[in-house]
Amino acid sequence: MRPNTMNKFGAVLDDFGLEAMLDKLMNDFIRPISKVFFPEVGGSTLDSHHGFVVEYGMDRDVELGFHVDDSEVTLNVCLGREFSGGELFFRGVRCDKHVNTETQSEEILDYSHVPGYAVLHRGRHRHGARATTSGSRVNLLVWCRSSVFRELKKYQKECSSWCAECQREKKERQCFSIAATKQELLKRIGNTSS
Numbered sequence: 001m002r003p004n005t006m007n008k009f010g011a012v013l014d015d016f017g018l019e020a021m022l023d024k025l026m027n028d029f030i031r032p033i034s035k036v037f038f039p040e041v042g043g044s045t046l047d048s049h050h051g052f053v054v055e056y057g058m059d060r061d062v063e064l065g066f067h068v069d070d071s072e073v074t075l076n077v078c079l080g081r082e083f084s085g086g087e088l089f090f091r092g093v094r095c096d097k098h099v100n101t102e103t104q105s106e107e108i109l110d111y112s113h114v115p116g117y118a119v120l121h122r123g124r125h126r127h128g129a130r131a132t133t134s135g136s137r138v139n140l141l142v143w144c145r146s147s148v149f150r151e152l153k154k155y156q157k158e159c160s161s162w163c164a165e166c167q168r169e170k171k172e173r174q175c176f177s178i179a180a181t182k183q184e185l186l187k188r189i190g191n192t193s194s
């Protein structure tokens, strides 16, 4: 089975009986850290996962297009081996409604994989992987999900506190409203003083 809809090379780890190991990894390591760093996307209630390895290189996948993960929090561990390229590029956190909106300059973040090191990020943090230009790159991915977060999201009408574009729009609305109130007040002051 393909590890996800984008990668062709790799394997789903649950298929190899590694579910219990991934449970432990999520419960003992990913959730406690996510509780601190990603509470707004259900970091403290992560309760299921999809774990897989992906392989890049000659005769394997080359790069990975811009996307968001089907996860609240993703652990991405670089297992090696020797390779060049394959950098991750991050471009801001977005909700479903804003997933294709423009990137702000302060959201541009590039990261070079280092064997033995991991990255933990929100699943909705838009990202992709540049071409692996030589050698072989293998990464372990654990997409962690929170059923509580997903259920609550269904009933949420207001903008998301964790989507940078929702927050930018909210700020813009507040600025318009302040400007309109100011104008109205100035008009009234003008009317009373004449």
Ligand SMILES: O=C(O)CCC(=O)C(=O)O
Pocket (backbone or CB within 6 Å): 004, 007, 054, 064, 069, 076, 088, 127, 128, 129, 139, 141
């Ligand atoms: O190739 C990588 O390091 C990123 C993989 C990834 O983003 C994913 O599988 O969701």
Ligand SMILES: [Fe+2]
Pocket (backbone or CB within 6 Å): 067, 068, 069, 127
């Ligand atoms: Fe991803």
